[in-house]
Amino acid sequence: MYEPRVVSGMRPTGSLHLGHFHGALKNWVRLQNEYPCLFFVADWHALTTHYDTPEVIEENVWDMVIDWLAAGIDPARATLFIQSRVPEHAELHTLLSMITPLGWLERVPTYKDQQEKLADRDLATYGFLGYPLLQSADILMYRAAWVPVGEDQVPHVELTREVARRFNHLFGREPGFEEKAREAVKKLGSKKGKLYSELRTRFQEQGDEEALKAGRALLNEQQNLSMGDKERLFGFLEGSGRMILAEPQALLTESSKLPGLDGQKMSKSYNNAITLREDAAGVTKKIRTMPTDPARVKRHDPGDPEKCPVWQFHLVYSDDTTREWVRGGCKSAAIGCLECKQPLIQAVLAEQAPMRERAQRYLDDPTLVKSIIADGCEKARELASETMREVREAMGLNYS
Ligand code: TRP
Ligand code: SF4
Secondary structure, rough: OOOOOOOEEEEEOOOEEEEHEEEEEEEEHHHOOOOOOEEEEEEHHHHHOOOHHHHHHHHHHHHHHHHHHHHOOOOEEEEEEEEHHHHHHHHHHHHEEEEOOOOHHHHHHHHHHHHHHHOOOOOOHHHHHHHHHHHHHHHOOHHHHHHHHEEHHHHHHHHHHHHHHHHHHHHHHOOOOOHHHHHHHHOOOOOHHHHHHHHHHHHHHHOOOHHHHHHHHHHEEEEEOOHHHHHHHHHHHHHHOOOOOOOOOOEEOOOOOOOOOOOOOOHHOOOOOEEOOHHHHHHHHHHHHHOOOOOOOOOOOOOOOOHHHHHHHHHOOOOOHHHHHHHHHHHOOOOHHHHHHEEEEEEEEHHHHHHHHHHHHHHHHHHHHHHHHEEEEHHHHHHHHHHHHHHHOOOOOOOO
């Protein structure tokens, strides 16, 4: 139950492009080999900003899942699901809302930022204010250890930690906690119980973080403890009450950022994107017509890669040799811009060929995608119902 899970979501508001691939998806593909992962389509989150154009969301849900699969997300490794098909997310959101101070939400930087940025939409809604708390519910539901997100989302993960802490503080204090925890220690067996107690003392008396880590690892390995006992032992280790909800950490993508064709952020609405499964002719044309260093008016004018969006692409796609060739050739005007772009066209096409191929299977047979999602939703709901059982009980809702 406490294995270090990864949870992340994406809003289905437009077709995915190479910026998403290099900024997030590539990372997901890597993570699925290292951790149990849950990736979901955040359709409710999309509704918070696109409530007046729900058709946009509907159109993009399945396309986005195909994009994920095309990028190499493997449904045999990662659990893929749709947020709105796991209604427990809404229930947890409601319950968390009872204990979340308004100020915490008003202070989240994306709240004011997005309202200003998307000034054409009325975002003075309850749903939009609650957006980060819904995200907290998404994360806490699966007791995620890691949440791969972009920089702008880090405050949402911080809020999630604060909410978890508050929840555990308010509801993790059961009567007789200490005795119950000591009983649970006994269930570890004498050897492990002794080790656990030593690690606990070392952490609580000397603040030894290594001991805390070792203690958590020990608990993570336990197969035979009940959920309740595990929560008690996690909490007891740190000196708090039961740890019903686990505090997650953001996992910042260190992967390269790929800007758009014009050097701005890549975005469909800026018309500067190459979509993930763009056809070869489109890719070629878009790169060939990319703007370059404006100083290179004529073929023999020297240029500066630092002032050219094409260079940003080389930073993502080219090896050192090619980059040296570009730098030297550009500054001395030994190469022309079309020549400079040629290896990029090759590299992008080579990257996309397997994606297009993988996508084709799903385009030919859409029922495959639906059944992947149906399986994923079922798995997610199983995990979610375990958490909700604990949460309802902790909040006094398990009366009959
Ligand atoms: N807010 C995220 C974004 O806009 C999407 C999202 C929703 C999410 N729920 C999440 C990301 C939970 C990580 C975890 O990118
Ligand atoms: Fe840009 Fe390459 Fe042209 Fe230089 S040679 S301006 S880096 S496209």
